[in-house]
Amino acid sequence: MLRFRAVPLRSWLACGLVAFALLLQGSPAQGLLRHSRHRSHPVVVGYFPNWGLYYEQPYYVKDLVANHGAELLDQLNYAHASVVGGRCSVGDPRADLNLAYSPENSVDGKADRADSSFRGYFHQLQELKHRYRHLKILISLEGKAEDFAQGARPENRQAFVASCVNTFLRGEFAPGIHEPGIFDGIDIDWESPQEDEAHDFLALVEEFRRQMNGVRPGLRLSVAVGNVPRMLPGTDFAAIAPFVDQVGIMNYDYAGPWSHITGFIAPLFPIAHDPERSNSIEYSIASYEAAGVPAKKLLMGLPFYGYSWTGVGKTNNGLFQSGRGVRGDRPYRYIRTLNAPFSSYRDERSQAPWLFDGETFWTYEDPVSVRYKVSYATFQHLGGVMIWELSDDTADAEMLGTVYRSLRHPIRSRVFEESASMPAQ
Numbered sequence: 205m206l207r208f209r210a211v212p213l214r215s216w217l218a219c220g221l222v223a224f225a226l227l228l229q230g231s232p233a234q235g236l237l238r239h240s241r242h243r244s245h246p247v248v249v250g251y252f253p254n255w256g257l258y259y260e261q262p263y264y265v266k267d268l269v270a271n272h273g274a275e276l277l278d279q280l281n282y283a284h285a286s287v288v289g290g291r292c293s294v295g296d297p298r299a300d301l302n303l304a305y306s307p308e309n310s311v312d313g314k315a316d317r318a319d320s321s322f323r324g325y326f327h328q329l330q331e332l333k334h335r336y337r338h339l340k341i342l343i344s345l346e347g348k349a350e351d352f353a354q355g356a357r358p359e360n361r362q363a364f365v366a367s368c369v370n371t372f373l374r375g376e377f378a379p380g381i382h383e384p385g386i387f388d389g390i391d392i393d394w395e396s397p398q399e400d401e402a403h404d405f406l407a408l409v410e411e412f413r414r415q416m417n418g419v420r421p422g423l424r425l426s427v428a429v430g431n432v433p434r435m436l437p438g439t440d441f442a443a444i445a446p447f448v449d450q451v452g453i454m455n456y457d458y459a460g461p462w463s464h465i466t467g468f469i470a471p472l473f474p475i476a477h478d479p480e481r482s483n484s485i486e487y488s489i490a491s492y493e494a495a496g497v498p499a500k501k502l503l504m505g506l507p508f509y510g511y512s513w514t515g516v517g518k519t520n521n522g523l524f525q526s527g528r529g530v531r532g533d534r535p536y537r538y539i540r541t542l543n544a545p546f547s548s549y550r551d552e553r554s555q556a557p558w559l560f561d562g563e564t565f566w567t568y569e570d571p572v573s574v575r576y577k578v579s580y581a582t583f584q585h586l587g588g589v590m591i592w593e594l595s596d597d598t599a600d601a602e603m604l605g606t607v608y609r610s611l612r613h614p615i616r617s618r619v620f621e622e623s624a625s626m627p628a629q
Contacts, residue, residue, distance in 0.1 A: 245611050245612060246581060246587055246589065246611050247278040247503075247587060247588035247589075248276060248277050248278050248279070248589060248591070248604075248607055248611065249277070249278065249279040249280075249281060249452070249503055249588060249589065249590045249591065250273070250277050250279075250280055250281070250590075250591040250594045250604065251281045251283045251590075251591060251592050251594060252268075252280050252281070252282050252283065252594055252595075253283050253593050253594075253595050254282065254283060254284065254295055254296050254299045254300060255296075255299070257296075257298075257299045257303065257325070258299075259595070262309075263595040264328070265325060265332050266309055266310060266311050266328070267595075267599075268280075268332065268594070269311055269335070270599075271597075271600050271601040271604075272601065273594065273597075273601045273604050274336045274339060276604050276608040277339060277604070278338070278339070278588070279339070279424070280329075280332075280339060280340070280341045280342070280594075281341075281343075281344045281391045281426075281590075282325070282329065282341060282343050282344060282387075283344045283346065283593065284343075284345065284346040284393070285343050285346070285368070285371070285372060286346070286347060287345050287346065287348075287351045287355065288347055288348075288351050289354065290351060290352075290355030290360045291355065291363075291367045292345060292364070292367045292368035292372065293367075294377055295346075297324075297378070299324060299325055300324045300377075301324040301325075301326055301327075301377055301378060301381065303323055303324045303325075304316045304318075304323050305323065305327070310328065311332050312331045321380050321381055322377075322381050322383055326377065326386060327383075329341055329386055330383065330386050333385075333386065340388040340389065340424060341387055342387060342390060342391045342424055343368075343372040343387045343389075343390055343391065344391040344393055344428075345368060345390060345391065345392050345394075346393045349394065349396065352394040352397070352408075353401050355408070356394075356397075356401065356404035356405060356407070357404060358404070358407070361407060361408055361411050362411060362415075364408075365408070365412050365415050368412075369390075369415045369416060369419060372386075372387045373390070373416065373419050373423065374419065375387075388423060388424055389416070389423045389424030389425055389426070389449070390416065390423075390424075391426045391427070391452070392409070392425075392426070392427045392428070393428040395428075396430055396436045397436055397438075397439060398437060398438075399437040399438035400438075402436070402437065402438030403438075405436070405439055405444075406439070409425070409427065409444050409447050409448060412425055412447075413425055413447040413448075424449045425448045425449055425450075426448060426451070426452055426503075427444070427451055428452045428590075429452065429454065429492075430453075430454055431454055431455055431456075431457075431458065431485075431505075432487070432491050432492075433491050433495045434491075441492065441495040441496045441497050442495065442496025442497075443496075444497075445496055445497045445498060445501060449501065450502075450503050450588075450590075451492065451501050451502055451503065452505060452590040453485075453488055453489070453492060453502060453503065453504060454505045454592070455485045455488055455505035455506070455507075456469055456470045456505055456506075456592065457470075457507075458471060458480070458483040459480075459483065459511070459567060460511045460529065461511050461530055462529060464526055464527070464528075465479060465524055465525065465526060465527070466513050466516055466522055466523060466525050466526075466527050466558075466567070467479075467480070467483070467523075467524060467567065468551070468554070468556045468558070468567050469509075469510055469511055469567040469569070470485060470505075470506070470507050470556070470569065471483055471484050471551070471554045471556045472484060472485045472486060472554040472556065472573075472577050472580060473486050473553050473554045473619070473623060474486070474487070475551055475553075475554060475556070477520070477523075477524050478524060484554075485504060485577065486580075489502060489584060489586070499584055499585045499586050499587070500585065500586070500587050501587050502586045502587055503587055503588050503589060503590040504578075504580075504581045504586055504588075504589045504590065505591075505592060506574060506577065506578075506589050506590065506591050506592070506603075506607065507568075507569055508535065508536045508569065508592065508594070508596035508597050508603050509533040509534060509568070509592075509593075509596045510534055510536065510539050510566055510567055510568025510569070511529070511530070511533055511534075511566070511568075512529075512530045512566045512567075513527030513528060513530060513564070514527060514528050514530060514563060514564050514565075515527050515528045515563065516560070516563060516564065521547070521558075521560050522558070522560035523549070523558060523560075523565070535595070535597075536568060536570070536597060536598070536602075536603055537597060537598045539566060539568045540570070540598070542559060542566070545562070546559045546560065546561045546566075547559070547561070550572070554573075554576075555572055555573045555576040555577075556573055557572065557573055571602060571603060571606040574603055574606050574610070575609075575610040575615060577589075578606075578607055578610035578611055578614065579610055579614035579615045579620075580617075580620055581611075582610075582611060583617075588611075589611070591603075591604065591607065
């Protein structure tokens with residue numbers, strides 16, 4: 205899930221879709237705040253990037269107050285903690301703990317005290333929780349596959365988990381900094397255990413649950429997984445499911461610039477003429493349910509970013525044509541600004557959008573496709589949706605607002621009724 209960018213850009217175009225998108229989306233995020241929050245609704249989970257501090261326009265926790273995003277979220281996954289050498293540690297001490305905030309960029313409108321040793325994003329998250337009592341915050345553990353594998357081995361497992369639990373749940377962030385209670389759980393993002401590590405993966409999840417229960421009941425444990433179970437070969441998901449609260453499917457990157465053929469970043473249903481026939485969120489969800497994960501524990505991943513190709517042929521308006529992939533992704537907030545000479549297109553069945561100007565092709569998500577997907581998540585009785593990631597949205601939280609509304613007022617579609625889940629492999 206690591207998506208670092210040297211330059212924070214993103215883009216879209218709204219050509220004839222603006223009116224339709226706004227109709228579907230309704231009023232801005234602040235217009236949603238009078239809705240009561242019902243426990244029966246699927247949850248809205250959003251990842252917060254600690255590298256947002258280094259954007260040309262820094263991304264602060266306060267932005268979730270200004271655009272009312274914190275009101276619309278049920279859970280924030282902070283990306284990320286560092287896993288190195290089979291141990292957990294603070295990912296970026298400057299961003300997470302050390303940067304002093306001014307009244308202008310702090311959640312509570314107060315400057316950090318000069319004599320305080322606890323500053324940075326973590327202090328801002330603490331202030332956010334004081335303001336939004338409903339919000340749960342999880343720390344996302346990310347690192348190289350070999351570092352996770354090292355920590356998961358029997359001889360290291362207990363100490364590895366203890367390092368994560370003590371640092372983030374007991375709040376032992378650094379010498380002299382003891383601030384428990386900021387994080388309400390742990391999100392494990394091991395990408396990805398291989399077949400000979402599958403048993404250790406299961407044992408690691410069990411050990412996390414055991415030690416977390418020893419801290420306090422109700423702490424949340426989630427795992428982030430690839431878009432199909434075979435990306436984690438040998439993993440016994442039926443055995444893992446009882447120990448976790450959420451299984452977040454990374455329902456994105458079905459196509460991207462690593463391919464010489466254009467395609468959709470996250471199609472809901474299979475697309476005619478797609479060379480990869482299993483490229484669909486429908487297939488992913490069915491596969492995880494067949495592997496033994498209850499629907500109520502599954503989170504559908506939603507990308508708030510997109511990819512592009514250049515040198516694309518004009519056939520089929522650029523879709524599934526040869527091209528040169530442009531390295532890196534771009535945020536929705538940038539993609540939505542693309543205008544002429546781009547024209548917008550949409551797959552009728554999946555509602556997946558794309559842009560094409562006869563040379564450059566963009567795949568991304570927009571409010572129309574997000575509303576359709578989120579409605580499908582409610583139709584499938586999923587546990588909720590998982591956003592990667594919040595800084596990619598517009599300043600007024602256009603996409604997050606669409607997610608929130610759509611979970612409470614999903615659309616109905618005959619396609620949902622008619623679609624037969626593809627068999628899991």
